[in-house]
Amino acid sequence: MKTPLVLVTVITESLFKDKIIDILRKKGATGHTLTNAQGEGSRGSRAADWEGPNIKIESIVSPEVADAVLEAVSGDYFENHSIIAWTTEVNVLRGEKFVKR
Amino acid sequence: MKTPLVLVTVITESLFKDKIIDILRKKGATGHTLTNAQGEGSRGSRAADWEGPNIKIESIVSPEVADAVLEAVSGDYFENHSIIAWTTEVNVLRGEKFVKR
């Protein structure tokens, strides 16, 4: 009934919403969920060098797609922008529909 | 201080909110958290055959309750509807209050 898959979570500035969704699609995600959020965080040395309206994008994917998404998100494009991304191991109901054949 | 328990996450159309909460209660969950979300995803073969206002429902439960909730959610009722459900292993503060005796 449950399939072990990966939840990819990306939190970033709202203006990157379409860019992230585009990455998810291209790398093989079959869907995603958006939530509005507010963030405050560090991009490096200072304690809190960005804050404001953020978006949280979540997608259930295979381990391979998760790695491809994270690699895309770690690329040059986001180097100087506020982005947080992580993966969580989850067990998904009807998991087969989240994996493209 | 921490108890290993299960986080059940259900994302579905807003209109199913009460139905899901009812399932959670009947299966033994002691509480839940609701967040508004937007979803886009696949129910099968097409790339994006539903999108719109969704609700994310989260509940910390025992492994047994988690399985019962997922089984209820996998039933006929939701067969033709957009629903995503998954479990995550978590460590919970004061975990005893999430398990009914």
Next chain:
Amino acid sequence: MKTPLVLVTVITESLFKDKIIDILRKKGATGHTLTNAQGEGSRGSRAADWEGPNIKIESIVSPEVADAVLEAVSGDYFENHSIIAWTTEVNVLRGEKFVKR
């Protein structure tokens, strides 16, 4: 590319927002994300003895910071208040920026 870290999630009444953020900062978190949520839950024997506007606060931290945050949150201050806190093991992109040196 990915670093194993801990996602700390705290759900509580909105009025405790600043208190929780203060705890996160003091214990060493470098940032956090806020989401509005609605909660209903149990503080003990009754089925649903609180409900209303809640806030969900998430932060990616080291295991040591996670434990310190949970210990602070389990203290006397919140004894009679509605608070849920848990940790999840995650793999974080550019994880080094979430750990203070």
